[in-house]
Amino acid sequence: MAVGLRERKKQETRIALSWAAVRLTVERGLANVKIEDIAAEAGVSLRTFRNYFSSKAEAIAAREVDRSLRIADELRARPADEPLWTAIRASIGSEFALGETGHGGEQPPDERWLAGIRLMVTEPSLQGELARAYAAAGAEFADAVADRTGTHGLYPRLVAEVVGSARAAAIAEWLRADPPRSMADLLSEALDLVSAGLPEPEQH
Amino acid sequence: MAVGLRERKKQETRIALSWAAVRLTVERGLANVKIEDIAAEAGVSLRTFRNYFSSKAEAIAAREVDRSLRIADELRARPADEPLWTAIRASIGSEFALGETGHGGEQPPDERWLAGIRLMVTEPSLQGELARAYAAAGAEFADAVADRTGTHGLYPRLVAEVVGSARAAAIAEWLRADPPRSMADLLSEALDLVSAGLPEPEQH
DNA sequence: TCAGAAATTTGCCTAAAAGGCATCTTTGCA
């Protein structure tokens, strides 16, 4: 095994903390959750929480960070002769095809839960942290694209940004859509649009 | 005049605080600036600073927020019969054609200043706030696009995201590029790429 | 298997930030 017990435990703690942070925040609202509560929920000391994350928001965003990094890893793992956009779609699909709730993850699309998520993402500090998470993920993704395509400079970063855009737009629409639409569908549609170059829309 | 003295003064205070926050941070680094210092620099009380901004990072990002909102306003002000991408380019151009330093604003592209900016944007909390600022700006921009094109749902948001992507990529490249390139050039190139749909790149 | 090295967790402590509330000033308007 490449990773020892130490590394695995650290990963587990990280996930436990992040998950606890999300759950408590969805239940009570960000302002009513002390990092002390989160630490207690995950079974570590307050000080240890702080060793992992420097804010509640960072803990909450961590789940998205991890997911984003997995997508970038997946992209690197795709066959090198696969067309770029095929590989991109496959990488994203590996994270979103199943757990269609997007944010919710393991949870079923529970009414209460979704409402909590909607409320949660209105928190300014959390918006910032999520945005940062996606930006960081974009950098990773851009590196992967650069390696795969052998390009440098503006292009790989733009591809990453544009893919991130599709994801952001899909999430925004997923949160707003009523009746609800599946994240997989939204993502797919968004990727179609951006990869086609967003021409002037047909009026409707 | 549409705005009275009260409103104007508030705006001035906001700008003074934001500018002071940026300058002090570039000089000393975010960790060595207390909000007390920023308030003093702008000639208001610490408590007043807090009425305007809820964190140092927010104060710093405020300049970008304002700029972004001006761009969205500009887009709304463009003639309705202008093609979408023409209007978009013009709106962005109105903010970036002149002050090519992008971040620096009024400052000449001073070595020390640019180094300070580079250092500043490595601060995690600031990255989050900046990302949030751009996301919020994107929402405004999307609304403007929706009104202009008469579309709803995914499309206007995607346009906004993609334009934001171009801006983000241009800024990232502007910060990294050596020898330096002008922000106007980078933005223009980035917009060309995204509006053309980011096809598979030519290897080079 | 075991002792020492390295990494992690934790408690303790101080500075700073966050933000509620009451009060005092300034600006806007009839």
Added chain:
DNA sequence: TGCAAAGATGCCTTTTAGGCAAATTTCTGA
């Protein structure tokens, strides 16, 4: 000109941020 609304300020309490060192756990090589 005088009142009402909005803003600035001071004060106070809770929470967060993070340095430091002791204690604990995992890893490594002999």
